[in-house]
Amino acid sequence: MKKILVVEDEQLLREAYISILTKEGFQVTGAENGAVALDKMHQIKPDLILLDILMPKVDGLEFLQRANMAKNFPKTKVIAFSNLSSQVKLEQILELGAHRQILKASLSPKQLVQEVRLVLGMDAET
Amino acid sequence: MPELTSTAEVKKGQERLALALQASRMGMWEWDVVTGRLIWSDELKQIFGLKPNEIITYQKYQDMIYPDDRDAMQAVVDQAMVKGTQYQVEHRIVWPDGSVHWLMGQGKAYFEHGKPVRMLGTSMNIDERKAAEARTEALAQERTELVALNSAKDEFISLASHQLRTPATAVKQYLGMLLEGYAGDLPREQHMLLKLAYDSNERQITIVNDLLKVAHVDAGQVIIKKEKTDLVKLVNGVVHDQAAVFEARNQHIVLNHKPMDVYADVDSDKIRMVLENIIDNASKYTPVGRQITITISAHKHTVTVKVEDQGVGIAKKDIAKLFQKFSRINNELSAEVGGSGLGLYWTKKIVDLHGGNISVESRVHKGSTFIVELPRE
Numbered sequence: 001m002k003k004i005l006v007v008e009d010e011q012l013l014r015e016a017y018i019s020i021l022t023k024e025g026f027q028v029t030g031a032e033n034g035a036v037a038l039d040k041m042h043q044i045k046p047d048l049i050l051l052d053i054l055m056p057k058v059d060g061l062e063f064l065q066r067a068n069m070a071k072n073f074p075k076t077k078v079i080a081f082s083n084l085s086s087q088v089k090l091e092q093i094l095e096l097g098a099h100r101q102i103l104k105a106s107l108s109p110k111q112l113v114q115e116v117r118l119v120l121g122m123d124a125e126t
Numbered sequence: 127m128p129e130l131t132s133t134a135e136v137k138k139g140q141e142r143l144a145l146a147l148q149a150s151r152m153g154m155w156e157w158d159v160v161t162g163r164l165i166w167s168d169e170l171k172q173i174f175g176l177k178p179n180e181i182i183t184y185q186k187y188q189d190m191i192y193p194d195d196r197d198a199m200q201a202v203v204d205q206a207m208v209k210g211t212q213y214q215v216e217h218r219i220v221w222p223d224g225s226v227h228w229l230m231g232q233g234k235a236y237f238e239h240g241k242p243v244r245m246l247g248t249s250m251n252i253d254e255r256k257a258a259e260a261r262t263e264a265l266a267q268e269r270t271e272l273v274a275l276n277s278a279k280d281e282f283i284s285l286a287s288h289q290l291r292t293p294a295t296a297v298k299q300y301l302g303m304l305l306e307g308y309a310g311d312l313p314r315e316q317h318m319l320l321k322l323a324y325d326s327n328e329r330q331i332t333i334v335n336d337l338l339k340v341a342h343v344d345a346g347q348v349i350i351k352k353e354k355t356d357l358v359k360l361v362n363g364v365v366h367d368q369a370a371v372f373e374a375r376n377q378h379i380v381l382n383h384k385p386m387d388v389y390a391d392v393d394s395d396k397i398r399m400v401l402e403n404i405i406d407n408a409s410k411y412t413p414v415g416r417q418i419t420i421t422i423s424a425h426k427h428t429v430t431v432k433v434e435d436q437g438v439g440i441a442k443k444d445i446a447k448l449f450q451k452f453s454r455i456n457n458e459l460s461a462e463v464g465g466s467g468l469g470l471y472w473t474k475k476i477v478d479l480h481g482g483n484i485s486v487e488s489r490v491h492k493g494s495t496f497i498v499e500l501p502r503e
Contacts (some may be wrong), residue, residue, distance in 0.1 A: 079256060104295060109306050
């Protein structure tokens with residue numbers, strides 16, 4: 001079972017993603033900010049992280065820096081939820097090892113699941 | 127100093143001086159420090175709002191200086207009497223009628239045996255200059271305030287949009303879960319009603335995103351990262367992604383391009399959004415079952431992407447408004463389409479930032495052609 005860590009500060013959104021992905025058969029853990037996510041990384045060793053960029057305390061960028069993805073978690077994929085006004089940060093996030101960036105609010109639940117499967121190299125569900 | 131030989135010449139000299147002072151609207155005074163005698167020219171009396179026959183004393187003069195300026199004036203005069211340097215000072219006076227006026231005063235003390243015995247000076251009214259300065263200052267102040275207000279507005283739009291997007295995103299996920307069967311199958315009517323709510327929320331998200339994009343471009347924060355891009359591939363990608371929309375509206379897309387691939391040095395993400403917007407508009411403002419033709423061509427220094435629809439068209443008088451912020455043009459499809467009136471404003475800004483050009487040819491009920499011209503390099 002693939003493990004996913006959902007890092008999103010908005011509780012309602014975090015719970016929606018967790019609920020959708022759990023129903024799709026993933027093992028999902030939530031974290032409300034980058035600091036909590038960092039604590040959970042070594043214990044969970046997720047296959048994929050859904051990472052919000054704008055978060056209080058430790059944001060998405062700082063999370064990727066501190067987690068040192070390439071060195072510590074080379075197998076973990078990252079989908080970053082971008083927003084239109086964080087262009088400069090986005091480049092950095094991709095440099096820091098994110099595999100895909102998705103504009104927040106652009107995907108429906110099914111579309112999100114398709115992206116997750118694509119990034120994880122699973123057959124996209126039709 | 128040349129020696130004056132006759133009283134006639136002295137008189138002539140005095141006349142010339144009087145004329146010069148009058149022409150420059152300058153008043154003159156002379157103060158005998160020893161006797162305290164003060165002589166004022168008629169012009170000076172006029173400048174002080176006094177009658178020509180008025181007798182002037184030093185006390186009277188001091189009383190006419192604007193109270194707040196008295197100490198500073200006194201200090202300047204005192205210093206001139208010690209150092210013998212010429213002073214120049216701007217100060218206010220109060221006329222007998224109570225009105226306040228600005229003067230520019232100059233003066234110099236003359237010495238005998240190291241003691242000041244005489245002072246000479248001139249004054250002129252500078253009300254007009256002061257008023258102009260005040261106006262300039264007020265304008266500068268106003269401008270500063272407007273700039274601050276404008277950036278506060280941009281910040282507000284940006285902040286409000288961010289705040290609005292979060293709940294809209296949550297609505298999208300939860301309605302999406304219901305619609306996409308995550309909570310079991312829905313009866314058809316419930317599905318239909320939820321779909322209306324979902325679509326309405328989608329429109330809201332689009333508007334919020336447009337507001338953010340515009341706030342971003344207005345704040346000058348958009349960075350264009352140019353890279354060699356095949357526009358044919360890019361347009362194909364857009365058409366492919368929007369295939370479901372064209373299919374739903376039973377619209378036929380024709381893509382023409384002369385060379386196999388047409389390259390231009392552009393920010394591919396931004397230009398993709400530009401073309402998405404134009405192609406999406408073409409579809410939305412074209413009735414069901416018609417055709418949209420996209421033509422990509424390369425020229426010596428530019429490449430053009432033409433998007434031609436068979437839609438409602440745009441009246442001549444409305445074309446100028448097309449690229450303005452918040453402008454929406456009424457036609458038989460505009461209510462159905464919705465939209466924020468920001469898409470084409472943003473689109474033009476991005477094309478401009480590339481050094482390109484966007485133009486429109488249109489005929490009402492025949493259709494519109496949007497032409498995006500971009501430099502090849």
